[in-house]
Amino acid sequence: MSLTTTNIRTVDGLAGQRQSASRRVQHVLHTNPWVSPLVILVLSIAIFTIINPAFAQPRAISLLIQQTAVIAALGIGQTLVILTAGIDLSVGAVSILATMLSAVLAQDAGLPGWVAILVGVATGTIGGLFNGFLVSKLKLPPFIGTLGTLSIFTAISLLLSGGRSIQATDLPAEMSAGGERVPIGPLDLNVGVLVVIAMYIVVGYALSQTGWGRHVYAVGDDAEAARLSGIRVNRVLLSVYAVAGLIYGIAAWVLIGRAGAATPNGIVDANLASITAVVIGGTSLFGGRGGIIGTVLGALIIQSFTIGLSLAGVDDQFRVLAVGFLVIFAVAADQWIRKVRS
């Protein structure tokens, strides 16, 4: 018996020595999927700073952070959904519905600011619950279910608001409080940014330190295995979509503060932008792998391209071009990393 053990150990040892450099890189990325987006972010910041030193100034950095906030917030919900091997096309639509319903009620029905904000958050949560119902109870593929709600929620927002934008100046002050400036050191941030950071801390904790987080990963990794392990898969899915909706509701408030208005065509492309951030952040579209640290890095990368390329005086289409290549690179890298499965 001891002989057998020694033999097995020897074989393992040999395999270890034979590991090439690329295998080791693969292993590091496999256990820490946020490493590659971090490297890309650091590189792009370095390159843009060399091209135009203004990029490293507090002004540009503050702008970068402020402009990233909304997509980074929506990206939290999108990450949760993608971790369960789903996808959420209704991110922007839910958020706009929350924005418009709360703004219309505040303006037309004279709802107090705080109540209108709560209505917005509740609207987001209900929208998310509805998505979760479609996916967990009706067993619709997430792509189809949220494609449907994308249309539904967008139409309701337009019908509610009559297609008009409502300026922040016509709304109770609380509703645009997300835009209040908060100077931190040399940086010029705002309340909305701090709320988004808080959401990252709370959801990051829930994902990495609680049983719920483990279950989210397990459901996305292998739903049948999760079920056989006694996890109530439907309940986990429902909770994920509901929490995502709650986050979209809060993001709606951040958006009003950021844009200075509630507008029904504010973030129509948020679904693709958030998916892009998640994917560039190293979260696998096949579920069970990744996390929100990668997502905020992904969102920062996209935004740094926008600011960096405009400071470099380059046509904005080059940003679109670069992001496209980055997405392809990220998904190809994920395919490669997942090959560790023996």
Next chain:
Amino acid sequence: MTITQAQKGTPVLAAHELRKNFGRVVGLDGVNLELYAGEVLAIIGDNGAGKSTLIKCLTGALVPDSGTLAIDGEVVSFKRPQDAQERGIETVYQTLAMAPALDIASNMFLGRELRQPGVLGSVFRRLDKKEMRRRSFEAVQKLGIQTIQNITQPVETLSGGQRQAVAVARAAEFGSKVIVLDEPTAALGVKESRLVLDAIKALKDRGLPVILISHNMPHVWEVADRIHIQRLGGSAGVITPQSHNMTDGVAIMTGAATL
């Protein structure tokens, strides 16, 4: 049947007239099964004989259309795998039911994570990762599996035998009544099968009864006390390695002979 006679008493687990249909396909056609303390009961049968359906009904993964289950003589019904787990029945499925991207310790405690004591656990729901790692390592060691050194390594980086061993260790850690193993040696080489068979014997030595589903006759004849034969959704009888040899067993299994 001599061993059965000697083991008279209340079976740890008893199934009576289990039936399960899938649409018009008959999965189980009134199957009876009894498992006594400290024995290894093997279930053999051809593909489609209802082996998997039978154990899924015993472990709460499927709900039988009719029939009863009893633990220590008390009638029970399982709606979900967790119901069976709560009664001390642990199952190692053929697919192993593990999340490949999660590490060994997370998989050991999947669905029943330990929380930290005090406010951290009750209010903040914080996992006690350290304790889960410690107990996972212990459970793996107890089964004599020495090749696993790092309890935080993702399950997908383990070999087939190591994965199986982790799954058996998980079952042994939580199963207080019955351990069910579905084809534990199917995908394994000789050395790794040995690891699993030794683990089964270790379970038996601890007094835990084991239900073993297997296609591998030499393995069945090596570790089983009694052998339940499934055929075409029904039970074709129960034999022992002493009363019948492998050829007889296969003949009954395929319908070439009857008991």
